[in-house]
Amino acid sequence: MKVKLTTKILDANDRIAEENKRMFKDAGVYVINLMSSPGAGKTSLLEKTISAIKDKVKVGVIEGDITGTNDAERIERLGVPVVQINTEGACHLDANMIAEAARELPLKDLDVLFIENVGNLVCPAEFKVGEDMKVMILSITEGDDKPLKYPLMFQESSVLLINKIDLKDLLDVNIEKIKKDAQFLNPKIKIFEISCKTGQGINEWTSWLLTNIS
Amino acid sequence: MHEASIAYELLNIAVNECHKNGYKSIDSIKVVVGRATGVMTDALLFAFNVLKKDTIAKNAKLIIEELPVRGVCKDCGKEFESNENYIIFECPNCGSFSVNLLSGKELNITEMEVS
Numbered sequence: 001m002k003v004k005l006t007t008k009i010l011d012a013n014d015r016i017a018e019e020n021k022r023m024f025k026d027a028g029v030y031v032i033n034l035m036s037s038p039g040a041g042k043t044s045l046l047e048k049t050i051s052a053i054k055d056k057v058k059v060g061v062i063e064g065d066i067t068g069t070n071d072a073e074r075i076e077r078l079g080v081p082v083v084q085i086n087t088e089g090a091c092h093l094d095a096n097m098i099a100e101a102a103r104e105l106p107l108k109d110l111d112v113l114f115i116e117n118v119g120n121l122v123c124p125a126e127f128k129v130g131e132d133m134k135v136m137i138l139s140i141t142e143g144d145d146k147p148l149k150y151p152l153m154f155q156e157s158s159v160l161l162i163n164k165i166d167l168k169d170l171l172d173v174n175i176e177k178i179k180k181d182a183q184f185l186n187p188k189i190k191i192f193e194i195s196c197k198t199g200q201g202i203n204e205w206t207s208w209l210l211t212n213i214s
Numbered sequence: 215m216h217e218a219s220i221a222y223e224l225l226n227i228a229v230n231e232c233h234k235n236g237y238k239s240i241d242s243i244k245v246v247v248g249r250a251t252g253v254m255t256d257a258l259l260f261a262f263n264v265l266k267k268d269t270i271a272k273n274a275k276l277i278i279e280e281l282p283v284r285g286v287c288k289d290c291g292k293e294f295e296s297n298e299n300y301i302i303f304e305c306p307n308c309g310s311f312s313v314n315l316l317s318g319k320e321l322n323i324t325e326m327e328v329s
C-alpha cells in the first residue's frame with residue numbers, strides 16, 4: 001500500500017538544534033560555529049582569538065575533526081575546557097553530536113563556546129547545530145573564486161575572516177574580488193583581513209567579537 | 215559529503231513510520247530534493263543502497279524527484295527558474311544577487327510503498 005508523508009528529512013536535526021539553542025541560552029553562553037575549508041587556519045585562529053579574549057570572557061571549545069586529537073591538544077594548552085568530537089568520516093557536525101559534546105562542558109561557567117566545524121565549505125552550512133553566529137575563514141591561498149563557487153556558506157555566515165593576508169604579495173589573488181563577491185552574496189557580512197601568523201587584524205576581529213557577544 | 219547523513223536520516227524516518235503503524239517492509243521511498251540543497255542525487259542513492267541492507271527497507275527503491283531552483287529578484291521583481299545544481303543565486307534578468315528563493319531548498323519524504 002501507499003503511504004503519503006510530508007516529512008522534512010532534516011527535521012530531527014533542526015529540532016535538536018533548537019533544543020541546543022535553548023540549552024545554550026539558559027546557560028547564558030554565546031555559541032559560534034566556525035567553518036572553513038581544510039587548512040584555512042581554524043585552529044590557529046582559535047588559538048589567537050582565545051589568547052586575546054580569555055582574560056575578559058570564559059571560553060569553551062568543541063573541536064570537530066574527522067579523526068585525531070591534535071587540534072584539541074593545541075586548544076587545551078591555552079587552559080580552556082575543550083571537548084573533541086571525531087566524526088568518523090562525516091563531513092560536518094550535526095546537532096546531536098553537539099548536544100552530546102556540550103554535556104561534557106561546564107556550560108554554566110562559560111560566556112562563549114566556539115564550535116570548530118569539520119573542514120569543508122559545503123556540508124557544515126547545511127546542518128544547524130544551535131549556534132548564535134556562523135563565522136567562516138577563507139585563506140587567500142584558496143583563491144578568489146570561492147565565494148561564487150560555494151555561495152551557501154557565505155550567505156549563512158555573519159563574519160568572513162580572510163586569513164593569511166601576510167602572503168598577499170606572493171600570490172596571484174584578488175582580495176577585493178573576494179570581498180566584493182562575499183558582499184554580493186551577503187550584504188550584511190562583516191569582513192576582517194587577518195594573519196594568524198603575524199597577528200595582523202586579530203585585534204580588530206577580537207574587539208568586534210567582544211562587543212557583539214556581550 | 216553529507217548525503218550519507220541524509221540517507222541515514224531518511225531511512226530512520228521511514229523505518230520508524232513503519233514500526234509505528236505495523237508495516238513489515240518497505241518497497242519504495244519517494245523523496246523530493248531541491249537543487250539548491252547541494253545534495254548530489256547519485257551520492258544519495260549510493261548511500262541509501264549501502265545503509266538500507268540491515269533494515270526493513272533492504273529491498274526498497276529510492277525514487278528521487280529533483281525540484282528546480284525558483285526565485286524572485288528583489289531588485290527587478292522578475293521571477294526566474296534554473297535547473298542547474300547548486301547554482302549561484304543570481305537573477306538571470308538583471309544580475310542582482312539579492313534574490314528570494316521560492317523553491318529549491320526542499321528535502322522531504324513524500325511517499326512510501328509498504329507492505
Ligand SMILES: [Zn+2]
Nearest residue numbers: 287290305308
Ligand atoms: Zn533582477
